[in-house]
Amino acid sequence: MMIRIQFKSRFSGSKTISGIQAQLTFPDLDQIQLTSNAQDGTKKTLQKAQITLNDCLACSGCITSAEHILITQQSQDELYxxxxxxxHKDxxxxxxxxxSVAPQPILSFAAQCGISYEEAATRLxxxxxxxxxxxxxxxxxxxxxxLEETSQEFQARYRSSQSGETGFLPLLxxxxxxxxxxxxxxHGHFILPYISTTKSPQQIMGSLLKQTKPRNKSLYHVTLMPCFxxxxxxxxxxxxxxxxxxxxxxCVITTIEVESMLVKEGLTLKEVEPAQLDCPLTWRPLKNPSILTxxxxxxxxxxxxxxxxxxxxxxFGENVLQLDYKVMRFEILWLELLEAPNGLNQDLQEVTLVHNGEIKLHFALSYGFRNIQNLVQKMKRKKCPxxxxxxxxxxxxxxxxxxxLRGEDPKAQLAKVMQLFKEIQSQTPESNLHLRYLHNEVLVDDETRKALLHTQxxxxxxxVNSLNIKW
Ligand code: SF4
Known part of the structure; x- marks a missing residue:
């Protein structure tokens, strides 16, 4: 038997595999048809493929690039x-x-429009x-x-690992x-125990708002984020x-979607009248927007x-005022020289704490899938430090x-975003007075804390489909 797979529309080309003869066509993204011809001449239409957001491999090749069409419930059109x-309701x-607005989209607009972080936030x-x-x-x-929860989780795992229990380090x-x-x-079963169970800021914000919203209100919560x-x-x-x-x-909308919403309204951000952001605890306007940090x-x-x-x-009882980040070198230089002639890999940086002459803490930033794959391989070989x-x-x-937003020169735009970020007043969780209220009034016991701040x-x-092909 022969299998013949033809990709039409979004894909092109065809492939023939020994086994059975089949044809796969993509007349439209929502219409996928697979038929097979067995040697006895019978023809069978196979089950229609269903693709949802949950099938995404996060390979950065489809949804993460711009497949708006697949994301019908998470888009500016849905928000409108x-x-x-x-x-039209009573x-x-x-x-x-x-x-709820994340800082990176605000930074992106501020850099693009040449305005301050605070101005970009209030105009948004x-x-x-x-x-x-x-x-x-x-x-x-x-x-x-x-941040607080991740830090607590790390300390608990570190203590466990030092006392000989399974601490699952590194904490990722x-x-x-x-x-x-x-x-x-x-990497499923191997890697998941190492990943922090703390929710991301987006999801903590979602849990908190739905938990603390005024009783008589039904909430529709949108976030503005830097990625799909x-x-x-x-x-x-x-x-x-x-x-x-x-x-x-x-609903999640992204920076570039807000840009296209502005275009749709016939506006640039600089033409929008500023308004105050609101406090998520009191639901009243912030008195002073400069408290944005x-x-x-x-x-x-x-x-x-x-x-x-x-x-x-x-x-270890050590007060660290300033971290000393060490930028690592690419391990396979010949592949990377074009990107970084100095051989430095800015997406892999390390920080260590030396205490009593010994390295006690060894932390790293690992950004981009190339570094992530190296990290996972090292962990699998038990060579991760x-x-x-x-x-x-x-x-x-x-x-x-x-x-x-990329602007005309994406590298220059990113450099501006990074520079702006450094110039904005920073805040640590310890200096955030609102957290005390949340700890005292909302996160009152371990069960609530776990439900609102952790995930799995x-x-x-x-x-594996009926043809035993792993897609
Ligand atoms: S690094 Fe940040 S922007 Fe990029 S995919 Fe992850 S969360 Fe999104």
């Missing part, structure tokens, strides 16, 4: 539809539509409020909770859904409230920096997310 529908039945708030969104929140409280961060999705689908992978994260079954059957984050450390959340400083203090790794799928991390992961078996 909800806003439109809401405006006031007491209307949804409260709110947006003005834009959202102008199209029918009632509240706009900064996501920093959720980020600070995520979990805030990047591109990386988590890749880990679940590619955050849509995958929001669509995970783990983040669906089993009672109300609603998601903690109902970013985290210390990397522009991808600062997980390494926060965890390192606290582990040094709590585990690290205790903690901040893992991000995008080269240069979230500031360079797949849905950020699932190894995904490779999809």
């Amino acid at each position: 539809r909800v806003i439109q529908e809401n405006s 006031p007491d039945e209307q949804l409260e539509i709110v947006v 708030a003005g834009f959202f409020k102008g199209i029918g969104i009632s509240r706009v929140f900064d996501i920093s409280h959720a980020r600070d909770l995520s 961060t979990s805030a990047c859904p591109g990386w988590v999705c890749y880990a679940e689908k590619t 992978d955050k849509k995958l994260e929001a669509s995970r079954e783990d983040f669906v409230d089993q009672v109300s059957k609603t998601r903690d984050v109902d 970013v985290n210390r450390g990397s522009a991808s959340g600062g997980y390494l920096e926060h965890t390192f400083v606290h582990a040094a203090k709590e585990l 690290y205790h903690f790794v901040e893992v991000m799928a995008c080269p240069s991390g979230c500031a360079n997310g797949g849905a950020q 992961y699932h190894p995904v078996e490779k999809n």
